[in-house]
Amino acid sequence: MLERMKQILRLGAVALAIAVLGVSCATIPASQDQTRVEGLLAELNDAPVERLVELTARPFLLDGEIVILERDVEMMWSNLREAGFRFDDVSVDSVGPVTENDYLEFGDTMDVRVWFERYTAESAGLARVRTTHGVFLIVTGDTEEAGLQIFGFTGPRG
Amino acid sequence: MAAILLFVGAGVAIAQYARVEYVDGFPELRKAQGGSDYIDFGMELQSGDSVVTGRDDFVELSQGADSSIRVEPDTVFTIREVETSTGRQTVMSNSVGSVSYRFGRMTGREPRIGTSTVVAGVRGTEVTVYAGADGSAMFLVDSGEVEVTSAGESVSLTEAQGVEVPAGGPPGEVFEIIGRAIDFSTWSGEKQDEFLADPIGSLRGLEAQLQDYYGELIVLQSLYTEKRAEYDAAYADLEDAVERFGRESDEAEMIREVVGPLGQEATVLAFNIRYYALTSLSLRRYLLGQMSVEMKTRYILDRENPTYTEFVALRDSILEEYESRITQHLVAVDI
Numbered sequence: 001m002l003e004r005m006k007q008i009l010r011l012g013a014v015a016l017a018i019a020v021l022g023v024s025c026a027t028i029p030a031s032q033d034q035t036r037v038e039g040l041l042a043e044l045n046d047a048p049v050e051r052l053v054e055l056t057a058r059p060f061l062l063d064g065e066i067v068i069l070e071r072d073v074e075m076m077w078s079n080l081r082e083a084g085f086r087f088d089d090v091s092v093d094s095v096g097p098v099t100e101n102d103y104l105e106f107g108d109t110m111d112v113r114v115w116f117e118r119y120t121a122e123s124a125g126l127a128r129v130r131t132t133h134g135v136f137l138i139v140t141g142d143t144e145e146a147g148l149q150i151f152g153f154t155g156p157r158g
Numbered sequence: 159m160a161a162i163l164l165f166v167g168a169g170v171a172i173a174q175y176a177r178v179e180y181v182d183g184f185p186e187l188r189k190a191q192g193g194s195d196y197i198d199f200g201m202e203l204q205s206g207d208s209v210v211t212g213r214d215d216f217v218e219l220s221q222g223a224d225s226s227i228r229v230e231p232d233t234v235f236t237i238r239e240v241e242t243s244t245g246r247q248t249v250m251s252n253s254v255g256s257v258s259y260r261f262g263r264m265t266g267r268e269p270r271i272g273t274s275t276v277v278a279g280v281r282g283t284e285v286t287v288y289a290g291a292d293g294s295a296m297f298l299v300d301s302g303e304v305e306v307t308s309a310g311e312s313v314s315l316t317e318a319q320g321v322e323v324p325a326g327g328p329p330g331e332v333f334e335i336i337g338r339a340i341d342f343s344t345w346s347g348e349k350q351d352e353f354l355a356d357p358i359g360s361l362r363g364l365e366a367q368l369q370d371y372y373g374e375l376i377v378l379q380s381l382y383t384e385k386r387a388e389y390d391a392a393y394a395d396l397e398d399a400v401e402r403f404g405r406e407s408d409e410a411e412m413i414r415e416v417v418g419p420l421g422q423e424a425t426v427l428a429f430n431i432r433y434y435a436l437t438s439l440s441l442r443r444y445l446l447g448q449m450s451v452e453m454k455t456r457y458i459l460d461r462e463n464p465t466y467t468e469f470v471a472l473r474d475s476i477l478e479e480y481e482s483r484i485t486q487h488l489v490a491v492d493i
Contacts, residue, residue, distance in 0.1 A: 066443060075455070083457075
């Protein structure tokens, strides 16, 4: 009887652990999940430009500039490729939700403030990423229609 | 100002300025009231709305029975209104890309067409307007008449004539279209090359154009402040008269006859302040913004390059002035 009770308790503990793990996984949006963000950056390094346009939300924010046109997003990635730029040797210093004053890291302007208020995804994430070219701040978002996308970035710093 | 702007906004929301007749691809409608949507057949565009086309998109709009507007790929086309000495006028412009207009018999006030940097008057016209990445514009007239004014100088175009206008500068020489192979893609590529050859020069052109808009805004703002003070004083007199002599009294009625026109004049001024603020925003977003992205991404691994540092210094000073002069006239839905 005692053995049976122990078995039930063990099963219960396992079930609880699975449930807790499941809940914690479910509560971290892809846009704030370090592994998913690293995966996105790896794809941004290697995918063809047409794919990069798909992985880029619009309006996009580059430093303090709001990029609306598909043509300009394509130009942005093409130029970065031609310049030989990659998010090389990425190490994520931090990743989490976008908070109220994060916009100031991109610029203290009406454009930037309103972009953060209106155009980031509900579960937007902000990652501070160290690369061989310096530190970048990367805004990510995960939407039903497009999946995980890059919404904006600023850098390099340092 | 806010109350008057709300009044203007309500008036604008009722009027419709163009109807979507044909759509190819997935062009976007950026609404005057904020938000965006995919464009579909039969949609009605209102003042302040913008059509944004992608690489494979195309939109044809109609105005009344015999006027049509073709919005080509990679274009931002906007309809706005401005008050002139002869009344309210529709201004249709493309900040970037290419738009062709065919206006039939004009039954009312003729619209104005152009780009973020130059506007032209038209008369019974078929005309195409190109807007380049460096802020320059080109007008190509198939039929009718077009008068292009920029930097205080005007040129008249008639059938089969064209003119190019640099940002912030006067129109160039009028040329004959016949015998010249002109297409947007080639022209746009040339403008891009010209920008890359002299980014500071292109930035100076935009700066000159913005200075023109700031000049208009300063005059309008001063007139508005004056008119608003007169309106507020007259309104206070009206309240006083209503209290002393009654709402229906002759005294109150006399003051009402003053208050009404003053309010209308202030509204017109506020309306035009918004027009110049929104035009400046288009220039800042689609020209200055595009230039910034172009330079940043080209020089991302060569940020100490003197061409880039000079560009950034000038760009930042332009943006600082823009922030102080323009954003006070904008609201979040404009962004």
